[in-house]
Amino acid sequence: MLKIPFPYNRLMGTSLVVKMLSFCDNIIHNSVHTCLRKKQSTMKKLLSLFVIILLPMGLVAQKAHNFKLKNLNNQTVSYVELKGNKLTVMDFWATWCKPCVKSIPKFIEMNDEFESEGVQFLGISIDGPRNLSKVKPFAKSLGINYPILLDMDNNVMTRFRVQAVPTLLIINSDDKIVLFHEGYKPGEEKLIRKEILKLLEK
């Protein structure tokens, strides 16, 4: 039997639609380039080819890496110490983010509901030095009862490929990111709750 080596085997588990979208992204990009550029060196062509090959290659769930951050009491803690037995729900937020203020009370309710079932919520504040002093009083006055970590340099945020706040990630017990939800509108917590229940059933 033909055994497809890593990382090409990643292609096999992804939907055709998603693969095509990634290819389209590159095709548009490269088409525009073709129109705009009169000259292109061989090296650039080769690198563009790499982009095309690499983009759809890894279209599977990213595995969460371990990381260390300070908590609200200035103690350094790691993801491994805090993660849930079954699921970890990671909410990236900031004190200046208006939708975050609306979503956090819903996550506090969900944390209370699912904590005993092995689900751990983690809040990751992306506030920089300008707003860092506000994070603790803001979080405490809001009644957040799950751990809050401070990602001042956005190192964790960028490595999880988070581009906006709020963004919510659900990570399963194999450390695979199984849900990536960007933004928040009232009512979306019902979708997230449904997803948690579905994942707990698995």
Add this chain to the structure above:
Amino acid sequence: MKVSFLFCLAIFWIADCSDIHAQIYGSNTFEFQYGNLPFEEDTDLTTSYDLLNLYYDQGNISAYGRFEQFLTPHESRNYFKLTQKRLQYEDDHFEVKVGNFYKTIGRGLLLRSYEIPGSVYEDNFYRTRYAFNRDQEGISLGYSSDHIEIVALHAKPLFNPLPPNFEPDSLRRPDLVEAIEASIILTKDLTVGGAYMRSSSDTDANSYREFGSFILNANLPFQLQLYSEYAFETDVSLFGFNPEDSYALYTGLNYYYGSFGLSAEYKNYNSFKIGSGFNDPPSLIKEHTYPVLNRSTHVLNTSNETGFQVEAFYHFEGGHSLTANVTAARNEVFNVNHYREYFVEGLYQYNEFLSVKSFIDYAIDELKQEDNRWSLGLITEKSFNHEWSLTADLQYQTYKQTSFAQQSENYYGAISFSMFPSLTISAIAEASTDLLLTDNPRTFEVEENTRSWFGGNIRYKINYTHTLDIFAGQRRGGPACTSGICYEILDFEGVEIRFSTRF
């Protein structure tokens, strides 16, 4: 270019040879623009920008590369570059980073790095688009245990006003920084620390400026928390605060009780712009996301500025909240300038389907010559069966421009329709009577007619890895602050398409 190619090959080869526990992942942002800058109606400009982040993880080792590509019909502005690369080792106690990394010392008084994920900056002078960040390039070593944390670095911070295609490339990193920061965890409630840093610039590589800092972080009784940092150039008298000295003092105290929270901060900075400006002490200015207030922000002057900021929050049962902020700053470079701002914001959650948010803000900004600046806003969000929602956002601002002896007004209105969880359609209208905006700089006459901007956005989240954003119309530029970082956005008129991918 050879380096880029070899880096790609290396990642590809490592991935190919490694076991199944390794992973490659990343993100890609492609942005296409067709349009004009205002007052340049006949210069249709087509640009294409692509940003690719690639990560490779295996055990404790990870590698990272960032490629950026920008293309226009103007060959001289085009580039394709490996703009960041990093090799990193991390275990329970040690961390080694070689290449481009982000490290802030303390609260940024001595050294601050940042990245605004997803942001694409357009440079006004070179008209080049690139990712907006300030990283360091070099080596960083870290050690941490239960009682001590140490980081040492030897790196060149990025001078980000220059685009990636700027030649010579060395001018983009004109400073060399060597620093060591240590924190001693005395008890679980008390940490003391300090840093030593020396920096030199390419123009005079043998001449160093030396700095030190003391840091105190304490959890106090009665749910109080104190953070204090004092940074100074080593040839000054400690805590002398003399006008000729280079120093920066920042202190933040916060408190909470039940649903009430309070943050009080104080700053005193003097002659503390280091090198090309790679430090960034906290500005102690409220960060607003409301458009009329966001672009009215006060930009810190590290040459000389003192001030404070106090912010209080109260979160009521049922999701209601109240926030109040008072800010004051005084700086003196050639003249004495004051900045004062009073802000109150309320969120009222009528029921789970309807919420109303409003704010009122009063400010005086002598540096920008804006007197009696009043800003008001009302934002209503109505959800229909948690399947779709409608948001109406109305904002107004008025101030007296002392230089023109004229009252200026800004209007902002937006209506947004969202279908959960994938589609959002918004229409935005803005208008201004500010002479600095209404006047066409290319004509002799001073145009005073109200200037307006109309635009529309569509955001479609195809799935959790792909998002499509389309903007069409006119976009008002000006100063903007995101994640505490302030920069200038250019006006734009045309069509913009952005496609974001995670993989």
